[in-house]
Amino acid sequence: MGDMRFTILEMLGKPGVTYTIGESVDIEESVDSVIGRLNYNNLSSVATDEIPLAIQKIVEVCEDRFVQYVNSAVLVTAQFHPLGVMPGVGKAALKSILERRDIKKFESFKDISTSTRWRNPAESIIQRIHDEVRGNTSTYIFVRR
Numbered sequence: 001m002g003d004m005r006f007t008i009l010e011m012l013g014k015p016g017v018t019y020t021i022g023e024s025v026d027i028e029e030s031v032d033s034v035i036g037r038l039n040y041n042n043l044s045s046v047a048t049d050e051i052p053l054a055i056q057k058i059v060e061v062c063e064d065r066f067v068q069y070v071n072s073a074v075l076v077t078a079q080f081h082p083l084g085v086m087p088g089v090g091k092a093a094l095k096s097i098l099e100r101r102d103i104k105k106f107e108s109f110k111d112i113s114t115s116t117r118w119r120n121p122a123e124s125i126i127q128r129i130h131d132e133v134r135g136n137t138s139t140y141i142f143v144r145r
Helices: 045-061 063-072 091-103 109-115 121-134
Strands: 009-013 031-037
Touching: 045 063, 045 121, 063 091, 063 109, 063 121, 109 121
Parallel strands: none
Antiparallel strands: 009 031
16 A cells, blocks of 8 residues: 555565565566556455555555645535544534634644544544545545545
């Protein structure tokens, strides 16, 4: 799974290189070729069980990137704000997020949860990404389709 757009790829490893489940792999160093993209519905049950853990690891390692997204997300249409589709973000939470970030940009997930009504931003983002990877959403914010 790519750590930027959460694309699930099938790859051919270089001879002699060993891999472990959940390992982060540098494509240029460890992969001979990328065979293609995989659809979530075509993965084995073992692979689908690992997806949430991979997403969690990426979100934790790249916290700054996701906090920056919260700081910079803007209205897409008059009725649609991308933060409003995050699990746990209703109208009141969205209003508190937007008001607080206008005063001072967020620095961490903890900063978001303690200064707004969004109680668990990391978990919420992980759930949203997982829903997008599975194809359970009508809009895609984080996953390349």
